[in-house]
Amino acid sequence: MKNYTDYLNLIDTTIDKYIDSIWELNLYMASHPELGEQELEASKRMHDFLQGSGYKTTLPYCDIPTSFCAEKGDTGPSVALLAEYDALPEIGHACGHCLHGSMSLLAGLALSPVLDHVPGKVFVIGTPAEETNGAKVTLAKEGVFDSIDLAMMIHCNDVTSYVDYRSLAMDAIEFTFDGQTAHAAGAPWEGRNALNGVQLFFHAIDMLRQHVKPSVRMHGIVSHGGDAPNIVPDKASAKFYFRAPERKYLNVVLEKIFNCAKGAALATETTVHWRNVEFSFDEMRPNKAAEKMLGEIFTECGVATINSPGPGGSSDMGNVSQHCAALQPLLAITDVSTPHHTRSFAKAVTTPQAKQALKTGAEILAKGTLRFILNTTLQEEIKKEFNSYR
Template identity: 45%
Template sequence: MSKEAFSRAQSYITEKAGEMAVFSDYLAAHPELSEEEYETSRMMADKLREAGFAVEYPYIGLPTAFIGKKISPDGESSGRPVVAVMVEYDALPEIGHACGHNLHGTMALYAGMAIGEAMGDLVGELRVVGTPAEETDGAKIRMADEGVFDDVDFAIMFHSFAGESFADYRSLGIDGLDFTFTGQTSHSAASPWRGRSAQSGMLLFIDALNMLRIHMHDYCRLAAYITEVKGAVNIIPDRAVCRVEARAPEQSIQRELTAAVLECARGAAIATRTEVSWKNFEGSFAPMLPNLTAEKLAEETMVEYGVICTKGHPATGSTDVGNVSYRCPAIQPEFAITPRSLDLHTREFAAATTAEEGHEALVKGARVIADICLKVFTDDDLRKKIKAEFEAAKR
């Protein structure tokens, strides 16, 4: 790695450490929900412009997405390394930044700007990509589908975690579907034989899902809840809606599980003489495609900064970074912002992002991300090995 590039990037983070904490805390105090991150995204895009990035905002038709680019002074990016740093910043209803997006979003943003300071000593192109709505529809899904990452050699973000850090993050894919059962109203006492209960179809469907659970692969998950039933106690309901999330650790298992869910819906409708339709209520999240070479690089770099890494974690949560990982080599290490064992999506975790320990992790994480990216930029053999593993994994 270029010593000059490393020095420039790390000096920038040292200089901006206090500013980073203030920025992250401001986002914590002013959380914005998925697809409503107007002030947050504007502030981040402005930061990138001030740092000399060419910024497109809004981006690909998403009002709260952005991309900032810096190309090395040779002025030529074609055929040169392209590295992307992904930034998240949406919050959760009621409990704000209880997933830590304020902290690791700031971490990624400032790591990107630090790398930008070093581009004069590098060859290639840096992209800082603002990716809204991770908690709902997953903007990275659309970005991946539209080819935003197709020419990227390496993409990275850290995600806030608690109690431990690890580079070998695995995720579950998700298919999120709304099922609508339609029947025929009738008086439930005077002429029940004329009715067809949409509620019965939906309840039988949920019973079928409960039976399906005992046949699922390891780490698969099914969640369902009722969102609507129309009618009254003396009226057989002709409409019932429920929402289902099916999660699996591999794409082939995901397809199999979702197909089984649809069979349960069709069977319930046939058995109750109702009709059923379905539609996605969110984009389908793909499970992470592992890249062991990139993960090894991340873990070794984390250790250099005194971060103890654990290994062997099963897939549990889900992320739209999974969709990116099928378009380019991409990783999402989990980075402890507190030594305490806290659950994500809790008020306690949200509070940890603004504590002193959270501020220290914020700065350290930015340093590590910048260091990892600089190694990728400057090591041709490393990039080739990462890319070869990516291509093999896709096959």
């Protein structure tokens, strides 16, 4: 077996071979955004690239119409590179999925000729709908990652790069209050106002904030407030996201929240029920050994990194990290402060600087995969740390 450095030129040469084609794919996805679970064209085009480069491919995958799996290699340690490609309503690829999904694709293509010479197995897995019903949740439940040694993807960022990404566990829940209609002017006393239940529930949540840890996030909207001002609403709903750094504590908070809902219903003489309206996300489980390795690859590729600012959002990558060692570093794609989920960020993924980020991100993922496959000591360290959480 050769050493890590013996294959770097092969990775670089293959990336140079495909960079223009994958950049065109990124531009196509940016100009033809597809929402979660509707990414038919993006998933097919990615699948076709991998199928044409020597991967054994499956589309659809795990009964998810817009998920795919490409695999190459028979023995040795296994690495999964995860590709996202769903867009946001109205503002398109304002989270950069078209670009960082393309990084995973390009890295997979770069590793194909390497796998003809080294014992290892690489999967490139299409993971739709991260912004809503994240497919990684379903894939994790189906056991896709239970036999994977390391899963990786890169997420686009604006001006900073860091490896030690952290996320919050999250539940998306809609609360529906049921009351009794009445004429709001003629006989309001005959009604039971479901919207009052929602309003009181919001106040209860606001009061709860001082009795939960500062890291908890609770934010919601009124998803239905009635039908006409002169009718006492008999049905009203509120949709909330609840987040905490750990699933265990989030479950404690949820019990308090459910009591708030029941109390609001009791006070307004309504009834309330609730349901999860999106898949639940778990927190990102850290793996310092894997982060150290990939941080060295960032440096090797000329990318300066900072320490993580801490968890600020939620991702279905957290569910993956509960089943295998997983990394989701952030990579800067611009020099200008540009928040995610804005039209400005959607434009940033199509600039010449973004094309360079595509190349760099693919290099990081491909070289990180290679180093992991060839280093048995590293494999043992990462596995030992992952198992320590069980």
